[in-house]
Amino acid sequence: MSALTAWLKQPQRSVPVLVLAAFALYPVIRPYDGYPHGVLGLGFLLGVQAVSWNIISGYAGYVSLGHVTFLGLGSYTAALLGARTGLNPLIFAPAAGVVAVLVAVLIGAVVLRTRGYAFTIITIALLFGAQIVALNWKGLTGGGDGVTLDIPPWSRDIQNLPFYYMFFALLLLTLAFSAWIRRTKFGAGLLAIREDEGKAGVIGVHTTRYKILAFGASAFFIGMGGAVYAYYITFLNPTGAFALLGAVTIVLSALLGGRGTLWGPALGALIVTVAGELATVYGGGANSRVLVFGAALLLVVMFLPQGLLPTVEAWLRRRRGGTVGYTDQAGALVARAIVLDRPRPPAAPDAPPLLEVRGAGKRFGGLVAVDGAALTVAEGSVTGLIGPNGSGKTTLFNLITGTLRADAGEVHYAGRRIDRLPPWTRGHLGLGRTFQMTRLFRGMTVLENLVAPLPDGGWRAMAADAVRGHEADRAKELLGYVGLAALADVPAGSLSYGQQKLVEIVQVLMTEPRLVLLDEPTGGINPALAERVVETIRDLNRQGVTFLVVEHNIPMILGLCDRVTVFAQGRRIAEGAPEEIRTDPVVLDAYLGDTPPEPAPAEGGAR
Amino acid sequence: MQFLQAVIIGLLIGGVYALMASGLTLIFGVLRVINIAHGALLVLAATMTWLLWRETGVDPILAAVATTPVMLGLGWLIHRGVITRLPQGSPAMTVLATFGLALIIEGVLNVTVGNIFRSATPDYFAQSFRVGGLALPKPHVYGFAAAVVVLGGLYLVLTRTWTGRAIRATAQNPAGAALVGVSGAGTAALAFAIGTATTGVGGSVLSVLYPFYPASHYDWIARLLGIIVLGGLGSLPGALVGAVVLGLAETLTATYGSLQWSTLVFYIVIMVVLLVRPQGLFGTRLREDALA
Structure with missing residues (x-):
């Protein structure tokens, strides 16, 4: 019982789990709420997209303005494969995910070799390119007439219920995937790229590979979601499947909830979906929708740039107050000598x-x-x-x-x-x-700074746990040697210059x-x-x-x-x-x- | 002959594209801001032109004399009201903010003048100059002439005036320019306003050459951004070359293939160029070890 109360006192863990449990139970209690099921299901789908978008645009900081392309690609893949084979399009959902990843990796391999804006711009072009192909490759896609899918076989009474759970399951998978990435060295490297890409390269982060992988990873679940979505709406056409407004809602959701956080994009997606639905029902039609979304995007960027979750967290932290960490100056000065894991053998006297x-x-x-x-x-x-x-x-x-x-x-x-x-x-x-x-990653904690480096170029090293386990232990041990152990969870940017110098040496x-x-x-x-x-x-x-x-x-x-x-x-x-x-x-x-x-x-x- | 015809039309269209992209690349060069709203501003200017033309019968391209000051003022307002109020040092946020602006402009046009296709059709709309065996459509020739005037003027302002030198200095090194007495904020506001003012002429030419509706701005911003990525972000000569490449790619694809694929061909050209030169044709790689 006391374990439960302790857990409940950690709102950052307990609140999301309780909310998710409520969503899981809601249709069980009210199985015939077709309309709310539909709205929430689409909210989960938007959540899948925003959480995925967050991997490349939140963690790695490369903003994609065309991410809805992967939804359209997934939809078309599943719909066309279903039509050709006569099978249920849903079974092609994994294939839809793979197609989305392949396109992302191909595009990423071309534009992610440089830094900066070219990526953002090409993502817009990607959306339009996909629209042009879908519209004009009539032999494959049916062109502007679109593709019609079979209606699901289950009873009309529970029409939306299976979709509700499918989208919900996808959202859970996406969240778990995003959380896993965030825990690995790969995830720490992505944050490093966002903070200072040049520095990230120097500490062994293969920045090009990281970015391409992140872009690919951000496409998979959206592609799968596209397959389910196609079956849900039963009709696809180029402008609907590759709609720019869809791209806007993804960006708006992630930004509103908190770019770079795990839960923020999902939270934002639910808010945007419900608010959008209310605006459509009680406000004007599609014309004013653009205006509302545009104004919302601008207002969030200008007045809530961190997003809801980080803002609330900062507010809570201020209310509770925090302790300031100082260098353990005496400790730093008398600390034991640093002991390396693997000392290097002395060089031969005649070595080159x-x-x-x-x-x-x-x-x-x-x-x-x-x-x-x-x-x-x-x-x-x-x-x-x-x-x-x-x-x-x-x-x-x-x-x-x-x-x-x-x-x-x-x-x-x-x-x-x-x-x-x-x-x-x-x-x-x-x-x-x-x-x-010093060039530490200022927005990351000291510990994250220390676990971001990649000692070798192997794939296994990238997937290794970063924020706990051996790496983190090693980082804390090294911090202890220089008297900064107390500052492991402080943002590196708030350290004094001398402290930063020490951390940078430890980082190396x-x-x-x-x-x-x-x-x-x-x-x-x-x-x-x-x-x-x-x-x-x-x-x-x-x-x-x-x-x-x-x-x-x-x-x-x-x-x-x-x-x-x-x-x-x-x-x-x-x-x-x-x-x-x-x-x-x-x-x-x-x-x-x-x-x-x-x-x-x-x-x-x-x- | 067909080839020559396609090339000449491609060059004329390329000139118009260059006009439309010049403001975008100027703004990026000085402020490091990708103004996603540039396409929406073009469509806004085109809509104003169209209204002027319909109400007064004035020549749409000459109407730029009236719309340009309006766009200049609007550019200054946007810089003052939005760009300067964004969180510092976050390029992603400026992209998203201008994206929001683009949607607001589109939404306002939807609500006020309506979501329908428009096109200004003065007398010369369907006429051509005959030169040798070639037909040069009058709207394209006039549009090209307007582009040359604006780009030439821009070049003279940037190279011959103190203001222009201040803008170029700020583009290269804002801190250095500030040290020698160039107000960074003032210069940035001016560059943003001038860059936006080019959409006055750009929009009026657009209104004659292409049918447009409020959501057309996506199409335009995608093309214009493609041009400046191809040419190298922030480079005016790069924008010129990128624009001509787009014009040629489109007309040649339309002549020998089909019109629908022309934009896609251009995107493919961009990808091929980026494969070989990731920084674009005229882009430079800057010293990256010291953070600015």
Whole structure:
């Protein structure tokens, strides 16, 4: 009994379950409410669409404005297969889902390789393209005359009841699917893409594959729903099956309920369906419907951008008050050394360099940022990279990790050439980095930040549980080492800058890196914490992790590193042990003198 | 001859498409806003043109002189009342908000002037210029001429005036432009207003060349967005090239295949181009490591 009361006190779990149970029981109590059954059934169908839409557009942040296309595709698939075979169209529902997924994956494979708006735009084109095909491929679809399906065999009295349960079951499946995705590494990666796609790639998230998969996943249950829907309305035509207003209601539902949440889109779908029905019955006809939906969409975007659920949650949290977490400063400073799961074996003394950059070049328009740069990092070393501002250090980092592609030169890492590989593959090879200005996923919790990285490119890793189980335990353990265990469930964006720096280092460790590139790891944090960062680097280095560190804190670099490389004007001007660098006149000149150590490059040089 | 005829018509239509897409790409370039309502604004302008033409008998294309200032003002209002009030830093939200606006415009047209097909038919509606063996439909020629005037004017404003330079500077780097004394908000409002004003002329040409009804805006925005994706988002030359490609794809498909498939052919062209160049023909890949 006390377990039940405890459960009831967790409204985020108990309320949805109770509501769903009520929906499941309602027709049992009132089996002949044909009209409400019909309306609610369509509400569940809209819920299926909005919850599915949320996978690509809520989790991954890529807004689709043509998602109703998959409903139409599913409807046509089931209707046409049913007509050709003489079988009940419902048995083709899985096939309808598969067709929807195939189309989504094909389109996604073309447009999801870039970031940004092209996807949204192409989804509109997709809806129109589907309409054109359905209208003009008369041999297949019957063109504008449409397709008529057989009437269901069951009694007219309970006409809508079977559909009510079919749509309801589909909604439950879709919700379970969405919840499962959200729990996996795949789901964490999708959120990472929404927050900062470039960063996601660097921590091993194969962004293109993730996005295409998410788009495909967002189509399946809509396709199945389309099959049931076709049987429900028994008539299909191109403008009805691929109706833009349908696309609008999907977007409006998800947005109203709460984009990116699990239950929000389903809640929004029920509200939109019931409100839409009331508006049609008591308000004007189809003409004013467009106006009402348009106004509702605009108002929600402007005044309720988070959606209902997150807004209510935030309000409840404010009423209850919360506790503020601080860095366990003492803990962070005296914490035990980080212990890696798998320490790396020490390198053989005559091993080839772990990282070797030869002749790398990168220009931005007329500005030459990196100009024939060379760099070697020995396995097991802590190598420093220093140089005046604008000498190309960060750009070189970007070339090594794949954030930018070099115009010239080669990057070799662990015996293979990597300068043409995408960032995530480099990440899977054990190459990790932090950023000068931290780039955590600000809207995600600290824990989610730590479980998003993908250490290898395998499918199994993507499907692995992220927010609990081994990964989460490991993340919490690492957080404990840096004294931030109390902040695991806080949004990363609310951490202080120094805390973010620590979390970013831990985030890199989650990828089990072999070489870590640190871009000003102690910039902007207090000296005690900076000392702790240095200690952490030493600890990890003792366990076999190789480091390449960019810093302006010269004493720190000279104290920490085995080898130091000095950059000026996009190229290496000196390389050696710290004590050699300390007294090298070329280096002193580059930092303090006003004459360049070498003549500026002739063509297109610094302007 | 048939081929030449199709190509010339394709180029004329391409010019008109370029006119319609120029405002959309200008707005995107400066504000990073995909204005889904652009198609609805075109249809709104076309409807106003049609009413003016029917009531006063004025030439529909010349009626743009009256509708353009109205659209300019409307653009300024939309920017002021909606765009600036959206949550910052969420491109998805601006897309959805302008989508909502498009529906509102469609709904208002439905309720006020009614959901029927319209088309402005001045005397020259069905006439053609004869050049050699070619027939150049007068509406297309006049529409093309209007497009050249507007695009030429836009080019001169952007390259020769301080305002134009301010707009281009803001498009490239808003923070930098603000530092040298260009008001970001003011420039953005101006760019949005000018971009919207182009729908005045665009709509008047539309009203003569194509039958339209309130929901036509879906069709138009899908095509125009296709053009700017093909050309590379935010690029004016890209929009020109994309528009001409669409014009040619449509007329050639209509001549040698059938009219119904022409838009689909264009979508296929877009997909093929995106396969080879994901950023579009004239799009650039920007430095992505530092967040703006």
